[in-house]
Amino acid sequence: MSTETPLELKKTLNLPKTGFAQKANLSQSEPARLKKWAEMNLYDLIRRSREGREKFILHDGPPYANSDIHLGTALNKILKDIVVKSRTMMGYDAPYVPGYDCHGLPIELYVERKLGEKKAQMPATSIRRACREHAAAALKSQTRDFQRLGVLGLWENPYLTMSNQYEAETARLFGRFVERGYVYKGARPVYWCIHDQTALAEAEVEYAEHTSPSVYVKFPLSDETLDGKAFKRELLGSEDDPRRVFFLIWTTTPWTLPANLGIAVNPAFEYAAIESGGEVYVVAAELVEAVTEKCGLSAPKVLARFMGAKLDRLEARHAWLDRPSLLMLGDHVTLGGEADAETELDVKEARDRKGTGKAGTGLVHTAPGHGHDDFVIGKAYGLDIYCPVDNAGRFTPEVEHFAGQRVFEANPKIVEFLRESGALLFSENYAHRYPHCWRCKNPVIFRATPQWFISLDALSADAQQFEQDDDGRDRTNYTDNEEGAPESLRDGALREVERVEWVPAWGEDRMRNMLRGRPDWCISRQRVWGVPIPAFYCDACGEAVADPSVIKHVTDIFERESSDAWYTRETKDLLPENFMCPKCGASGWTKETDILDVWFDSGSSSIAVLEKYEGLSWPADVYLEGGDQYRGWFNSSLMVGLAVHERAPYRAVLTHGWLLDGQGKAMHKSGGNAISPNDVIKESGAEILRLWVASSVYYEDMSCSPDILQRAADAYRKMRNTARFALGNLDGFDPERDRVALPELPELDRWALAELDTVIERVLEAYKAYEFHTVYHALYNFCTVTLSARYFDIIKDRLYTYAPKSHARRAAQTALFEIADALARLLAPILVFTADEIWENLPSSKPEGDQATATTASVHVADFPLASGARDAGMLARWTRLFEVRDVVLRSLEEARVAKLIGSGLEAKVRLDVSRDVYELLQHYRDELRYIFIVSQVDLSIAENGATEPVRVSVVRADGEKCERCWTYSEHVGASTRYPTACERCTAALAEIEAGEDA
RNA sequence: CGCGGCGUAGCUCAAAGGCAGAGCGUUCGCUUGAUAAGCGACCGACGAGAGGUUCGAUUCCCUCCGCCGCGACCA
Incomplete structure (x- = not known):
């Protein structure tokens, strides 16, 4: 027994003691930890630690290198990081190579605005240089932001779609499509922006409210032709009847009337000839009432009814030009769906105070150069693909009365002209959704111009021919299509869609529907900031030549000099020596001026990245992007994968939803409800953003608001404090020396460990299934209920009051150690900074500088915990x-x-x-x-x-x-x-x- | 207009053809040895439909409403 003076009671308690601060101070501590990770080369350390393990490849969809990151980009990158880190901790070798989409219109437009007037005098190379600099600056700043989020990856060597190698590969892949016979040059109506003067991809148009003039125009029946005479005789009894017969069409784009070459009717609809004021009009029978009312026809009398099929190939005359307009049959002709939905429409339109909701005549004005359906039917009937509108949207000189006018400005003048000439029966303003350019927000037009296309339906017969890489690697093992049967891209895509795992599952339907309906892919753009289409035109015969051997020659130059060579070098330098026109044998050439669609750039990434970077492999295990990429990157990547390997470039596709604000409204930069990730980081820390991401069901639309972020911050503090309590009570505990064996633990401690086992299993399962919100809820609940409210509260007495080295206290510490260790590992993919900080503060018997530092250096090198086996039902x-x-x-x-x-x-x-x-x-x-x-x-x-x-x-x-x-x-x-x-x-x-x- | 998705407490998520659960937040209280912490209690919800199936529906079906996305048409 001691003879010294009694101890001061309060000092004999074992109160918590730890260097793990209660206040996280994330806005300072996160950058400090990032610095530490950089110094220790954490990403490399992880790579080395996983050498030889099974690969797991998440292939990064390149964000557009244009401006600062927004919340959507941050969400995307955080999700990817959680996937990569969790797979790493499952034991996979999961490298992450980030990328950037560098070419394209948004950058070019930005640069153009900055250059202003000067741009007109500048050569393409100068503009491209400015674009390149802008992209480089933007991607640098984005890289900083992404790293700040705690995302680990090969940041010192990301893939850039504007790098020499990537540009060369992009052009090379264009060559692959050529070799396969998928590429053609043709005139088809495509979306055309008259402001930016370029063709647009489907993914580049957005629909917005627009008011157009709605006009009802009469086209006279040509009674010169035999059929016309017969028709008139049948209708009116005599071909000499003084009453004239008109076909009544309706359109909301009067400016396309000069290009009218036909009128389409539905063969299965009933049409009626009605007489009013000495004239006879043909309209769909079902719309007679609506049309007469609208056009103010007095005392209409139905003379005859007949099926649309009867009108086939009759000839009408153009409403004012001396030109025929052919009657054609097409199933695309509808009655506008108005019959079923009158009430509905009336309400909506009344709100707009525009129009009355009944529109259309059942006869469709057809201009094959200005519409998709028009093009298709025009082709079938052998009409010209006539498009008398230039790049700037002005009528060409051949257009009588309106030459030189811009189409949208000509609209009212055409209406006026129609009115004066008597061809107009009625006009009004019509509000509807109309396609607009996604960049400049101006309305676009449909315009037939010569463009390069990738055919979705052309068959490629030479499926096996180039299943060998340039380096001779055999690629045939990639394909299922062993017979090498001819297959179109569309069929191949539909086949592959079934093999891919879609998360959520309805993505498969969405992708399939998109693939079924999409038209050929227009891949040319009349711009300069992109990869030039490596094609040439024969000076002698005008033949457009995209030849594999020429493309190979060009891409070798790109590889060395970047695609700038296309602009800096002379045509002869870009062609193999003595290359002669396969059609006429001439040898004078002009280079193509169009560039490739940026979707082609990014679509090339699976090949340009997965097959070029060391440690990566094709195909990817996972693509993870927002739902907008079904028709974007998922789609273009699939096309490239099919062209090269006849396979999808991904085994699984995960999508995340759209960002909404606290009220469930879409978040828009312009809507004033956007939240900037950098602001959140500055005020609360990246961890809070990451925790918010993990807490929500990302594959549905996600809400974010200051209030919601506050909840995340609350949860963060709770989890941090829980970890801190465990660490504080591990002071003086050496796991090697003091650990108590499982059977010797009091039952309460075994219960805690059993609960931990349950959590470990649930969490690992959830990580595996990419259900991060389940991870979050399981861990958070474990912290609040199992630990804080129950276990910790109860064992406080034991921890504080028992002798420090007593068995009872060591038992509790044993459980605390297991818990803290597991928490750090399980949280690591989400709370990347804090988990590492917990890890650092865990007691360890390992001396400083021990060789085992590979795993002790950072939690991110460690594996997920295993269940301890404490469970007992x-x-x-x-x-x-x-x-x-x-x-x-x-x-x-x-x-x-x-x-x-x-x-x-x-x-x-x-x-x-x-x-x-x-x-x-x-x-x-x-x-x-x-x-x-x-x-x-x-x-x-x-x-x-x-x-x-x-x-x-x-x-x-x-x-x-x-x-x-x-x-x-x-x-x-x-x-x-x-x-x-x-x-x-x-x-x-x-x-x-x-x-x-x-x- | 068509297609797809979503709709459970203030927030984030559960569950289930049979009493709808949790955590957080709010409110109230305790504690002051996890302390800009900890514990407890209370309050609180199935978007609407006298629709259908069923003994029974929040769950399955239908209709409507709202939100989100995509698309088509009007050329």
Whole structure:
């Protein structure tokens, strides 16, 4: 026994002590940790640690290198990082090579605006240089932002679609499509922006409200032709009848009337000839009433009814030009769906105070140069693809009356002209959704111009021919299509769609529908900032030549000099020597001026990146992008994959939803409801953003608002404090030396470890299934309920008051260590900074600078934890019941508190009257109950017969005095002379401590 | 107009053809040895439909409404 003076009681407690700060101060600590990671080359360290493991490739879809990142980009990158890190910790070698989409119109337009007037005089090379600089600056700043989010990857060597190698590969892949016979040059109507003067891809138009003039125009029947005469005779009895017959068409684009070459009717619809004011009009029978009302036809009389098929190949005359307009049959002709939805439309239109909702005549004005359906039917009937509109949207000189005018400005003049000439029956303003350019927001037009296309339906017969890479690697193992049967891109795509795993599952339908309906891919753009289409035109015969051997020659130059060579070098330098026109044998050439669609650039990435970077391989395991990429990158990548390997470039495609604000409205930069990720980082830290991402179901639309972020910040603090409590109580614990074996742990500690096992399994399963919100909820719930409210609260007494080295305390620490270690690992993919910080503060018996630093250096090099095997169904069931009883007790304590009987729970003595079966359970834990309930005393007895509830609780003041040291009430306080204010438990602990000090 | 998705407490998520759960937040209280912390209690919801199937529907079907996305047509 010690003879020294008694110890100061409060100082003998083992209160938590740790370097793990309560306040995270993320806006400062995150950059510091990033710096540390950079210094230790963490990404390389991880790569080396995973060498030889099974690969898991997430292929990064390149964000557009144009401006600062927005919340959507941040969300995208964070999700990818969570995938990569979680797969890494599952044991895969999961490299991450980020990329940037550098070419394209948005940058070119930005540069153009900046250059202003000067641009006109500048050569293409100068503009391209400016674009290149802009992209380089933007991607540099984006890289900084992405890294700041805690995303690990090969940031020092990302792929850039504007690098020499990438540009060369892009051009080379164009060559692949050529070789396969998928590429053709033709005139088809494509979306055309008259402001930016370029063709647009489908993905580049957006629909917006637009008001157009809606006009009803009459085209006279040509009674010169035999058929026309016969038709008139049938209708009116005599071909000499003075009444003239007109076909009544409706359009909202009067400017396309000069290009009218025909009128389409539906063969299955009934049409009627109606007479009014001495003229006869043909309209769809169902629309007679609507049309007469609209056009103010007085006393209309139906003369005849007949099917549309009857009109086939009749000839009308153009409304004002001396030119025929052919009647044609097409199923695309509708009645506008108006019949079914009149009420609905009337309401909507009335709101707009425009139009009345009934439009159309059942006869469709057809201009094959200005519409998709028009083009198709015009082709079928052998019409010209006539498009008298130039790049700037001006009528060409051949257009009478309107030459030189811009189409949208000509609209009212054409209407006026029609009115004066008497061809117009009615006009009004018509509000509808109309395609607009995604960049400049101006309305676009449909315009037939010569463009390069990739055919979706052309068959490629030479499927096996180039299943060899330039380096001779055999590629045939990639394909299923063993017979090498001819297959179109569309068919191949539809086949591959079924093999891919889509998350969520409905993505498959969406992709399939998109692929079924899409037209040929227009890949040429009349711009300069992109990869030039490596094609030439024969000066002698005008033949457009895209030849594989020429393309190879060109791409070799690109590889060395970048695609700038196309502009800096002379044509002869770009062609193989003595290259002659395959058609006419001439050798004078002019280079193509169009560039490739940027979707072709990014679509090339699977080949240009996965097959070129060391450590990557084709195909990717996962693509992960927003839902807008179904028709964008998922689609273009699929086309390239098919052209090269006849396979999809991805095994699985995950999509995330759209960002909405707190009210569920779409988040738009212009809508004023956008949240800037950089602001959030500055104020709260990237961890908060990451935690928000993890907490939401990302494959649906996600809401974000200051309030929602506040919830994430709250959750962060709770998890941080939970970890801090564990770390604080591990002070002085050496896992090697002090760990208590599982069978020797008190049951409560084994229960905690069993709960941990459950969490580990749930979390790992959720990571595997990419369900990060389940990870979040499982971990958060574990922290709040299992740990903070239950386990930690109960073991506090043991941790603080028992002798530091006592078995009971070491047992709790053993569990705490396992818990903290597992928490760090399980949280690591989400809370990348904090998990690492927990990891650092875990006690370790390893001396500093030990060789084992590979895993000790950072949690991100470690693996996920394994379940410890502490689970025991019987034990878990018992504890579930014990906690139910505890809940009842806590409620009673609360009542006693309200009644001012007690304050702290330790002031209470709890009497339990319980049913026999509950008693059976509780009596085994008789001595534990006071700790489980956190009270000073517990009396347990079987309830007398007739008790209704299984557990009845009464609360009274605890017996005895409050122990100064542990705050429990005990009748033994005062029994010790050395420590007169301490209870019997504390007296014993103090003796142990004093003995320990001597030792 | 067509197609697809979504709609469960203030927020984020569960579950299930049979009493709708959790955590957070709010409110109230306790504690002051996790302290710009900790514990407890209370309050709180199935978008609408006297629609259909069913003994029973929030769940399955239909209609409507709202939100989100995509597309078509009007050339």
